[in-house]
Amino acid sequence: MHIPEALPYxxxxxxxxxxxxxxxxxxxxxxLAPRRAGKTSFVENELIPAAENHGxxxxxxxxxxxxxxxxxxxxxxxxxxxxxSAFKVTSAKxxxxxxxxxxxxxxxxxxxxxxxxxxxARLSRAFDRIRPTANxxxxxxxxxxxxxxxxxxxxxxxxxxxxxxxxxKFFFTGSSRRELSNMLSTQGAPFLGMTMPxxxxxxxxxxxxxRCTLFHERTGRTIDIDAMEAVFKRLVLVPxxxxxxxxxxxxxxxxxxxxxxxxxxxxxxxxxxxSKLWSTLSELDQKIILLLNHAPATPMFAxxxxxxxxxCLPGENITTTRIQTALQxxxxxxxxxxxxARGGYEVSHDELQVFVSHLKKPKLPALPARRR
Numbered sequence: 163m164h165i166p167e168a169l170p171y172x173x174x175x176x177x178x179x180x181x182x183x184x185x186x187x188x189x190x191x192x193x194l195a196p197r198r199a200g201k202t203s204f205v206e207n208e209l210i211p212a213a214e215n216h217g218x219x220x221x222x223x224x225x226x227x228x229x230x231x232x233x234x235x236x237x238x239x240x241x242x243x244x245x246x247s248a249f250k251v252t253s254a255k256x257x258x259x260x261x262x263x264x265x266x267x268x269x270x271x272x273x274x275x276x277x278x279x280x281x282x283a284r285l286s287r288a289f290d291r292i293r294p295t296a297n298x299x300x301x302x303x304x305x306x307x308x309x310x311x312x313x314x315x316x317x318x319x320x321x322x323x324x325x326x327x328x329x330x331k332f333f334f335t336g337s338s339r340r341e342l343s344n345m346l347s348t349q350g351a352p353f354l355g356m357t358m359p360x361x362x363x364x365x366x367x368x369x370x371x372x373r374c375t376l377f378h379e380r381t382g383r384t385i386d387i388d389a390m391e392a393v394f395k396r397l398v399l400v401p402x403x404x405x406x407x408x409x410x411x412x413x414x415x416x417x418x419x420x421x422x423x424x425x426x427x428x429x430x431x432x433x434x435x436x437s438k439l440w441s442t443l444s445e446l447d448q449k450i451i452l453l454l455n456h457a458p459a460t461p462m463f464a465x466x467x468x469x470x471x472x473x474c475l476p477g478e479n480i481t482t483t484r485i486q487t488a489l490q491x492x493x494x495x496x497x498x499x500x501x502x503a504r505g506g507y508e509v510s511h512d513e514l515q516v517f518v519s520h521l522k523k524p525k526l527p528a529l530p531a532r533r534r
Contacts (some may be wrong), residue, residue, distance in 0.1 A: 167374060169405045170179065171207040172369050174200075177362070178208040181333065185299065187405045190324075190332040193306070193374060194219040194342055195362035197512045198402045201335045202303055204362065210301065218331070224338075232311045233281050235321070236302070239289035246388025252306075269357040281313050298330045305334035317345075317352045323473045332357075338510060340499045347402065364399045367391055373408055381412060386434045387433035390418040396423060398516055406430055436517030439497070446488055451497070451509060458501065458508055462489065 164485060184191045195201050195533055202224065211218055223239040225232035292298070302308075311317050324332055334357060336342035346353050357414060370391045379382050390404075397403040405424040416422045419436065440448065449471055463482045471480045492498040499510040509515040 169240075169373070169408065171203055172365065172372055172401065173225060174204055174208060174363070177360075178212050179203065180448050181209055181360055182212055184360065185213075185331045185333065186216075188358060190334065190345055190353075190357040191360055192334045192336065192359050194336050194359065195514075198400050199337075199362055200365070200401050201337070201362055203401075205301060205303060205333070205335065210299075213299045220299050220301065221295060222301045222303070222310045224303040225307040229307050229310075232307040233311055233316045237281055237474075240285065242294070243288075243292065244401075253267070257349060260289045282315050284318050285319055285323065288341070289327065292327065292330075294327070294329045296329070298327070300330055300332040302326065302332070303335050305335060306336040306338045306345060309338075309341040309344045321356075321526075328343060333395065337512070338496075338499060338509075339501075340493075365401050369401060370394050370404070373404060377412065381417075383417050385411075385417055385419055391421045393419045397426075399517055400512075400516065403430075403516070407433075417433050431515070431517060431520055434513055434517065436513035436515070438510070439511065439514050440517055443476055443497075446480075446484065447469070447497075450485070450488055450492070451514070451518055452521075454498070454507055454509060455515070459506060461528035462506065502517055 173212060181191050181193075193201055205222075210222065214220060221239060221243050223235050225235050227262075227293065228235035255344075256288075261376040308317055320464045324330060334346070334353075336345075343351070345351055346357055346359075366385075371387055373383055374387050374390055391405060394404050404425065410416065410425045414425060416425060425449060434458075443451070450462075453467070453470070462485055467486075468480050468482070471485070481528065489498065493500070493507070497509065497511045498507045500506070501508040507520065
């Protein structure tokens with residue numbers, strides 16, 4: 163059996179140059195992309211090392227890992243910062259065009275001050291102690307978690323301190339369009355106009371070719387690139403999922419991409435968070451999600467939609483009120499969000515979206531006509 167090493171990071175060098183260019187010219191950059199699309203990998207493997215090479219000190223905090231207390235995560239990270247990078251390079255190996263396999267380690271935060279101290283006061287003291295001798299890049303991953311901040315005055319204070327420090331630049335990422343907009347772009351947003359939005363491009367065939375080359379280097383076997391690209395599309399272009407499928411193929415000695423996809427689906431998709439969440443949803447919720455997945459521009463309160471749901475759920479009294487209640491509940495629970503570009507709703511829980519996309523197409527009545 164072949165025991166593979168972790169697959170190396172796939173470089174996004176043009177994106178790194180664009181982000182650093184905007185940071186150098188202005189103050190901040192924001193990046194919106196779904197979870198698992200590669201934002202954190204880009205930040206840790208390219209943005210931070212490149213910024214350090216350009217003389218920036220780094221403050222990095224992933225508030226997505228502390229969603230219940232993002233304010234505390236930010237304060238503790240700032241308190242630990244002493245003017246030196248919060249990361250250190252532990253190893254670096256350049257592998258051709260695949261970029262650096264970079265080992266990054268957070269410095270210990272040490273013992274935190276008493277939790278009873280007001281967080282806004284701690285935030286102010288932490289910023290007051292920053293006396294940068296070089297430019298500082300403040301990176302907040304999953305920044306939209308602060309949209310649900312419960313600490314009075316914290317977000318306003320954070321904005322004020324960021325604006326006050328002349329040598330401080332910032333880079334925010336987010337995976338929820340609605341919550342990130344509430345922080346950055348809607349009327350009254352606390353950080354309105356402070357960032358340049360930069361999209362995270364989807365990886366394309368070049369990524370698939372790179373992974374197939376790695377597979378050949380490590381196993382001595384060649385896999386069909388076109389077939390692997392088809393698998394990548396079935397995995398909704400999520401790089402982490404393709405890496406998982408390739409890892410399974412290496413471990414199990416699978417050389418057919420379709421069989422590798424089937425192995426991934428059985429081992430990971432069916433056991434993942436999307437599958438677990440799906441099993442907890444009501445039948446009405448499931449049908450709404452299926453409808454939005456197959457026809458995202460569907461007018462949810464049209465008579466044709468009510469008739470379609472009624473045919474799917476015989477005996478149920480489907481009303482606009484029930485649909486509205488279900489939609490509000492699904493938005494509140496982070497399953498759906500409003501699609502700003504076209505109106506309506508879309509699935510925002512990435513693992514559930516992937517799970518639903520891989521379900522066999524249900525034998526349902528004809529979908530309601532889209533609004534012209």
